[in-house]
Amino acid sequence: MTQPPGPPHPWNQGPGSPPPYQSPAHLPPHNPGVPIPDAYPGPPTHPGPIRYPVALGPPERSGRAGRAPDPGSRTGSLIAKLIAIPLLLTVIVLQQASIYLTPPTTPPPEAPVVAPGPDDQALLVTRLMLKISKVFPALGAGGEPLNSIDALWIPDSPPPESPAQRDWRAALDARVLELRAAMVAGEVTGPDAALTRLATLDDRLHDDADALSIFWHDADLGDAEPDWTDPDAVFRRVEELDASPTPEIGPAELPVSGDKPTQAATDAAARAAAAVTEADELAELINNSGQVIRILRADITLLRRHYTALDRAAHAQPGSGAQPVVPSAPPTTPFPSPAQPQRLVLPDFTSPLDEPTWTALSDRHGWFADLARLAATPHTDPARVEMFKNGGPLLVMILLAGAVIGSVAVGSFCACIWLIVMLAMRRIRFWFVPPAPGGSVYLETVAVFIVAFLSTQVLAAGVAAMPALQNYATEVAMGMQWLVLLCIFWPLLRGVSVSQWRRDLGLIAPRGVLREIGAGFLAYLACLPLLVVAGLVGVVLKSVQDDLLKDHIPYTTGGNPVLEMVSSGSLWQIALLVALATIWAPIVEETVFRGCLFRHLRARVGFLIAAPASALAFGLMHQYEIVLLGPVLALGVMFAFMREWRGSLIGPIVMHALHNGTVLLFVISLVRLSA
Numbered sequence: 001m002t003q004p005p006g007p008p009h010p011w012n013q014g015p016g017s018p019p020p021y022q023s024p025a026h027l028p029p030h031n032p033g034v035p036i037p038d039a040y041p042g043p044p045t046h047p048g049p050i051r052y053p054v055a056l057g058p059p060e061r062s063g064r065a066g067r068a069p070d071p072g073s074r075t076g077s078l079i080a081k082l083i084a085i086p087l088l089l090t091v092i093v094l095q096q097a098s099i100y101l102t103p104p105t106t107p108p109p110e111a112p113v114v115a116p117g118p119d120d121q122a123l124l125v126t127r128l129m130l131k132i133s134k135v136f137p138a139l140g141a142g143g144e145p146l147n148s149i150d151a152l153w154i155p156d157s158p159p160p161e162s163p164a165q166r167d168w169r170a171a172l173d174a175r176v177l178e179l180r181a182a183m184v185a186g187e188v189t190g191p192d193a194a195l196t197r198l199a200t201l202d203d204r205l206h207d208d209a210d211a212l213s214i215f216w217h218d219a220d221l222g223d224a225e226p227d228w229t230d231p232d233a234v235f236r237r238v239e240e241l242d243a244s245p246t247p248e249i250g251p252a253e254l255p256v257s258g259d260k261p262t263q264a265a266t267d268a269a270a271r272a273a274a275a276v277t278e279a280d281e282l283a284e285l286i287n288n289s290g291q292v293i294r295i296l297r298a299d300i301t302l303l304r305r306h307y308t309a310l311d312r313a314a315h316a317q318p319g320s321g322a323q324p325v326v327p328s329a330p331p332t333t334p335f336p337s338p339a340q341p342q343r344l345v346l347p348d349f350t351s352p353l354d355e356p357t358w359t360a361l362s363d364r365h366g367w368f369a370d371l372a373r374l375a376a377t378p379h380t381d382p383a384r385v386e387m388f389k390n391g392g393p394l395l396v397m398i399l400l401a402g403a404v405i406g407s408v409a410v411g412s413f414c415a416c417i418w419l420i421v422m423l424a425m426r427r428i429r430f431w432f433v434p435p436a437p438g439g440s441v442y443l444e445t446v447a448v449f450i451v452a453f454l455s456t457q458v459l460a461a462g463v464a465a466m467p468a469l470q471n472y473a474t475e476v477a478m479g480m481q482w483l484v485l486l487c488i489f490w491p492l493l494r495g496v497s498v499s500q501w502r503r504d505l506g507l508i509a510p511r512g513v514l515r516e517i518g519a520g521f522l523a524y525l526a527c528l529p530l531l532v533v534a535g536l537v538g539v540v541l542k543s544v545q546d547d548l549l550k551d552h553i554p555y556t557t558g559g560n561p562v563l564e565m566v567s568s569g570s571l572w573q574i575a576l577l578v579a580l581a582t583i584w585a586p587i588v589e590e591t592v593f594r595g596c597l598f599r600h601l602r603a604r605v606g607f608l609i610a611a612p613a614s615a616l617a618f619g620l621m622h623q624y625e626i627v628l629l630g631p632v633l634a635l636g637v638m639f640a641f642m643r644e645w646r647g648s649l650i651g652p653i654v655m656h657a658l659h660n661g662t663v664l665l666f667v668i669s670l671v672r673l674s675a
Helices: 075-099 121-135 137-141 146-150 166-187 191-217 230-245 263-315 354-367 367-372 382-387 391-424 441-466 469-495 498-505 513-548 563-569 573-602 607-620 629-647 652-675
Strands: none
Touching: 075 441, 075 607, 075 652, 121 146, 121 166, 121 367, 121 391, 121 652, 137 573, 146 263, 166 263, 166 354, 191 263, 263 354, 354 367, 354 652, 367 382, 391 513, 391 629, 441 469, 441 573, 469 573, 498 573, 513 629, 513 652, 563 573, 563 607, 563 652, 573 607, 573 629, 573 652, 607 629, 629 652
């Protein structure tokens, strides 16, 4: 029995209608010319619009049709912008001002040369290389650690050509480092190399003193030129300059025109004030530089006695036909390293320097003075064993790190090629579904985060200023950071359900947690070249900035709080630091910047604008110089790409924690083992 022909089905009328009905796979295809059996009911009733699981989103995104805006209102969005933008700018200005506008610290006259801190680059490199060279002699045969420490100062550098505080501080810091390099040479290559370096440094300090003398006469500061090696003479002259009356032009002495001073009189007063200021700055330069030169020359004299006695004792041993080394004229090229340095061992040697002298040297040069004192001591000396322990674990760690870095480099290259090919072929399915414009609750969350961040910083500073808590300032500051974690729950206070909050922020893994972590790791590897390039660009920009703005940027010599904490902090402080870097930062920063801010921006702009914009806000919240923000911005873009690709924050959070944890674990292990 056949069905009579009827009117066409409304599905098949008009443009844009669905395609003709197709038989299921287990039935033969429908042919209009073949009668349909009575048992076959025909096309089913239209089931209505297809609804994909909300957590997943449609497999193919097209346009904004069907998308709902996030909760909130235009008024809430306006208020959030009025709060977030000014406060973000405030954070940026305060953090950058602490870097670029902080006045340089001048060493006190009573201690212009101080021992290197735990975050000193030369100290870290030298200790690391020396410890490894004790268990891996080939490293010493290659010239380490002398090559590394010599790279931190410029051989044959002349005195500065102008009496600028920044130039002279940098030059004299290089002289201090050169003196410490001589102590390292005494350990690595023997007393003759140390004596040669000391003679070279002494001649350089003579040149610095001559330059100070020229500045003195050019500035016409008087005929009684101080002895730059005598600090008392320098202090006396500075006191005379401070006590001498300075020409001042008061209001009663100014020629007037009517009731106001003339422009010429005002300019004369300004020039007089500038001249007084310049004289004061030059006096301060003479004071500080003269003190450093005097102390370094005194230390050279002491160390010459020590190394000369070592050299004589070495050549006085039975069977030694060599003559004691007399320091020759300073070389004009960087110091060569021997092919196979042999350390001098003199069990019965007694230094001509007494205990108070060594204590004073240790106060000024720290670990380097201890190294010089232990030169020629037996390998079994307890102090020497303590100084050079952990060489084996350091070598193993360096080798493992090299193997991991090599493997990651190969994997990153392959993953990057894969990602480029897949994107070019349009084989990557992006699961993130941007909301429609109009919501405000997640922008409000960003504003609440900035308010909480600033509030905890101010509160921590106030609490740490209390006398009873001054010894716990670090713990208080890091502990209060955890209060900022509460800001990510702001949408719940605004009436958003827990399920929608998790879904909107990407705190879900509909395709499985392990799969999201694997996808995040793959994206991290593929984007690592971007991080490397950003780091190299930052190094170049930092060099250009220092050359162009060296007269406007305070001169600093380190002061990395993380390295200082890792080097000398307690286990409790290090545990708090690790928890902040591997738990707090991944959860809070990813939720705020990729979960909230990126989502709010994607409702209005495309990925190529939303990703860098959210990464810029993410980077500027960190206290880095502007020119060094490249790696942080690259990380922000990488995590935004993971969010766009997978629609979930599981991958970005885990990769953020893995990145911070790996870097921090390597730094902690390296610094603690080399300490």
